[in-house]
Amino acid sequence: MKIIAIINEKGGTGKSTIATNLATALHRQGQRVVLIDADQQGTARDWRAASPEDADLPPVVAIDRHQMLASSLAGVLADIAIIDAPAKAESMAAAIIRAAHVALVVIQPSAADIWASAAAVKLIQAKRAIGGEIQAAFVINRASGNTTISKTIIDGAWNDYEGIEQLTATIGNRVVFANAMAAGLSVLDMTDTIAKTEIFNIIKEMETALWLNP
Numbered sequence: 001m002k003i004i005a006i007i008n009e010k011g012g013t014g015k016s017t018i019a020t021n022l023a024t025a026l027h028r029q030g031q032r033v034v035l036i037d038a039d040q041q042g043t044a045r046d047w048r049a050a051s052p053e054d055a056d057l058p059p060v061v062a063i064d065r066h067q068m069l070a071s072s073l074a075g076v077l078a079d080i081a082i083i084d085a086p087a088k089a090e091s092m093a094a095a096i097i098r099a100a101h102v103a104l105v106v107i108q109p110s111a112a113d114i115w116a117s118a119a120a121v122k123l124i125q126a127k128r129a130i131g132g133e134i135q136a137a138f139v140i141n142r143a144s145g146n147t148t149i150s151k152t153i154i155d156g157a158w159n160d161y162e163g164i165e166q167l168t169a170t171i172g173n174r175v176v177f178a179n180a181m182a183a184g185l186s187v188l189d190m191t192d193t194i195a196k197t198e199i200f201n202i203i204k205e206m207e208t209a210l211w212l213n214p
């Protein structure tokens with residue numbers, strides 16, 4: 001099972017939004033996907049509870065105690081587990097990075113998000129330092145290229161971390177992401193084709209990098 005963590009200890013960067021949409025898109029590609037809600041806040045559970053009964057969505061499983069993450073994941077039967085990580089939860093973030101094969105660090109194009117992402121970067125580097133393998137990339141959410149700072153962040157020039165790239169695919173600031181979340185659905189169920197393409201592009205980029213291979 002491939003374990004993909006959607007992470008950043010800063011609140012509100014878009015982790016749950018990206019996790020629910022990636023999980024749904026991969027599920028509809030025919031993969032066995034489980035969305036792991038590792039956040040006591042329960043956003044992914046609330047999302048799934050709001051879904052129409054007949055919606056074609058992946059199951060959501062709550063594992064919100066860091067001491068139980070590894071053992072609970074070992075009992076999950078799926079091709080891909082997407083972990084929706086919590087904000088401000090150091091022990092859980094560490095457990096998630098330990099378990100994950102791939103980490104997507106979600107940032108909005110702001111200095112605050114980049115500073116806050118240093119905590120996730122440290123965990124990734126610490127795992128590698130002891131011989132652990134993990135693929136990692138930043139993914140920009142709510143990208144809008146109007147200011148100099150956001151342009152610099154979107155084009156990746158700020159990123160000099162070795163071994164943590166930035167995905168070329170970005171997610172725009174689109175109301176359809178908020179609407180899909182509120183409806184317990186994904187942007188695949190909505191009419192905004194750009195939002196769907198953005199999600200598919202992230203998957204394509206991960207496929208090309210062979211990050212989704214078993």
Ligand SMILES: Nc1ncnc2c1ncn2[C@@H]1O[C@H](COP(=O)(O)OP(=O)(O)OP(=O)(O)O)[C@@H](O)[C@H]1O
Pocket residue numbers: 010011012013014015016017018039041043085086087141142171172173174175176177178179181
């Ligand atoms: N690309 C986007 N376009 C528009 N709104 C967005 C986008 N991404 C996230 N949002 C909105 O921003 C808010 C925070 O998003 P989300 O819950 O996904 O963040 P989070 O990182 O999971 O937060 P937390 O740290 O609290 O778990 C939500 O209201 C969501 O609808």
Ligand SMILES: [Mg+2]
Pocket residue numbers: 015016017039043084085086
């Ligand atoms: Mg969340």
